[in-house]
Amino acid sequence: xxxxxxxxxxxxxxxxxxxxxxxxxxTHCHHVIFGTANRKLSEKYGLKVYLCPYHHEYGPEAVxxxxxxxxxxxxxxxxxFEKTFPALSWMQIFGKNYIDRPxxxxxxxxxxxxxxxxxxDRLSGIIFLExxx
Ligand SMILES: [Zn+2]
Ligand SMILES: [Zn+2]
Numbered sequence: 001x002x003x004x005x006x007x008x009x010x011x012x013x014x015x016x017x018x019x020x021x022x023x024x025x026x027t028h029c030h031h032v033i034f035g036t037a038n039r040k041l042s043e044k045y046g047l048k049v050y051l052c053p054y055h056h057e058y059g060p061e062a063v064x065x066x067x068x069x070x071x072x073x074x075x076x077x078x079x080x081f082e083k084t085f086p087a088l089s090w091m092q093i094f095g096k097n098y099i100d101r102p103x104x105x106x107x108x109x110x111x112x113x114x115x116x117x118x119x120x121d122r123l124s125g126i127i128f129l130e131x132x133x
């Protein structure tokens with residue numbers, strides 16, 4: 001799959017993003033979500049960018065050395081993925097959220113459920129007496 005994040009035009013994704021440097025250079029293809037299984041998934045969904053050697057492996061801003069930069073790219077990959085494949089679930093495929101969005105409260109629906117259960121239990125007691133249980 002071709003990259004859904006960047007057209008291959010000889011520029012480095014991070015040179016452009018971080019330094020507004022649009023010049024052409026030698027670039028490596030970097031799989032944004034890397035690691036054994038994820039690399040294949042990155043390939044499958046086009047989560048790839050082209051990076052100069054400095055931004056790929058060798059400089060202080062290299063994705064393979066700088067976790068903050070790597071995570072920024074992962075968040076961008078997730079965003080682009082969700083826009084490109086709205087029918088697919090990122091979490092189901094990659095199992096990890098990289099976008100810093102406010103947590104939707106998980107506690108509230110559970111609490112509601114508990115409240116409902118409690119009143120349902122009370123109700124079922126009445127129903128039981130009526131012989132419908
Ligand atoms: Zn670069
Ligand atoms: Zn790489």
